Amino acid sequence: MSDTPSFTRLTDLAARDVGGAVVWANDEFFGEKEALIRPELPTFSPHTFGHKGQVVDGWETRRRRPGGPGVQGTEHDSAIIRLGIPGVVRGVTVDTAFFIGNYPPHARVEAASVPGFPTPADLLAAEWTEIVPVSPLSGDCEHHFAVEAAGGAERRFTHVRLAMIPDGGIARFRVYGEPVPDPRFLAGVPVDLAALTNGAQIVAASNMFFSAPENLIKPGESRVMGEGWETARRRDGVGDWIEVRLAAQGVPAVIEIDTANYKGNAPDHIVLLGADRPGEPAGSDWFEVIGQSSMLPDYRHRFRLDDARPVTHLRLEVRPDGGVARLRVLGTLTDSGLAAVQARWQDNA
Numbered sequence: 413m414s415d416t417p418s419f420t421r422l423t424d425l426a427a428r429d430v431g432g433a434v435v436w437a438n439d440e441f442f443g444e445k446e447a448l449i450r451p452e453l454p455t456f457s458p459h460t461f462g463h464k465g466q467v468v469d470g471w472e473t474r475r476r477r478p479g480g481p482g483v484q485g486t487e488h489d490s491a492i493i494r495l496g497i498p499g500v501v502r503g504v505t506v507d508t509a510f511f512i513g514n515y516p517p518h519a520r521v522e523a524a525s526v527p528g529f530p531t532p533a534d535l536l537a538a539e540w541t542e543i544v545p546v547s548p549l550s551g552d553c554e555h556h557f558a559v560e561a562a563g564g565a566e567r568r569f570t571h572v573r574l575a576m577i578p579d580g581g582i583a584r585f586r587v588y589g590e591p592v593p594d595p596r597f598l599a600g601v602p603v604d605l606a607a608l609t610n611g612a613q614i615v616a617a618s619n620m621f622f623s624a625p626e627n628l629i630k631p632g633e634s635r636v637m638g639e640g641w642e643t644a645r646r647r648d649g650v651g652d653w654i655e656v657r658l659a660a661q662g663v664p665a666v667i668e669i670d671t672a673n674y675k676g677n678a679p680d681h682i683v684l685l686g687a688d689r690p691g692e693p694a695g696s697d698w699f700e701v702i703g704q705s706s707m708l709p710d711y712r713h714r715f716r717l718d719d720a721r722p723v724t725h726l727r728l729e730v731r732p733d734g735g736v737a738r739l740r741v742l743g744t745l746t747d748s749g750l751a752a753v754q755a756r757w758q759d760n761a
């Protein structure tokens with residue numbers, strides 16, 4: 413349990429900051445269900461009581477009593493989470509941090525793929541596939557469970573259901589996996605080729621001391637410094653960088669490099685390189701997309717590209733170091749890029 417498995421380096425598809433939501437729970441008497449998907453680490457303030465009991469940073473149900481409130485029609489407590497980014501699930505983490513006398517002894521996870529805009533009633537009636545069987549939990553502990561492809565076939569899921577058996581508290585729930593975007597929303601319109609929600613992925617980074625490079629391509633604005641990508645102070649003059657694999661091959665038209673909230677720690681300048689290697693990791697065949705350009709603190713820098721070449725990967729170099737909040741790459745998929753997105757969609761239907 414102490415070794416952190418590699419799937420935890422994938423995107424947390426359920427996190428609130430990528431659009432996840434806890435849409436239903438049969439009970440949340442002591443702790444609200446939405447806490448499950450907060451991106452921040454859980455906290456605890458001992459001997460802090462509200463009208464309902466100890467204040468907790470997690471989803472916590474009441475003690476189940478036969479025929480008592482909150483338990484009608486259920487065998488155990490459960491919550492349904494809408495993934496912010498539908499995709500293939502590779503593993504989950506159930507974190508019982510700070511729940512010691514009140515952790516659930518077992519958990520189980522199921523997943524479903526429900527099209528459209530399902531209501532909680534639609535979800536309760538949906539067909540669910542078990543992705544983590546009933547498994548023992550201990551108190552105040554992170555539990556990592558790898559998810560095997562059901563029957564050997566990979567599936568794109570839109571929702572997961574977390575059961576705690578029979579009741580208790582869970583601080584955080586992470587659902588790690590690979591986004592699988594719906595090609596209908598990427599065909600024939602300008603899109604952000606670097607967006608996590610469109611299937612882009614950060615594949616390498618020089619440094620992530622203060623915050624994760626994946627933040628660069630998350631949805632929405634970066635509201636505070638901690639929501640961007642910030643490196644440690646460099647003393648070697650080498651410079652920091654990230655590499656992003658785009659949603660698929662596309663032609664970029666407008667690039668945004670936003671240093672929002674980096675006021676005393678924006679990079680001095682950047683260079684943006686591109687590579688066109690469909691189906692392969694980017695190698696050393698980089699070409700210039702944006703030449704050396706000065707950066708201002710706390711500023712959304714926009715660059716218009718004319719006659720750009722198709723790219724599958726971009727490499728953002730920041731010199732000498734510092735923070736960048738967001739990288740946006742507005743452009744259109746090429747025919748072969750769209751075909752790749754469609755093939756992935758069909759493979760995971």
Ligand SMILES: NC(=O)NC(NC(N)=O)C(=O)[O-]
Pocket residue numbers: 442464465466467468472475513514
């Ligand atoms: N001291 C507690 O935490 N008690 C109860 N929980 C809360 N949150 O008050 C309980 O019964 O699990």
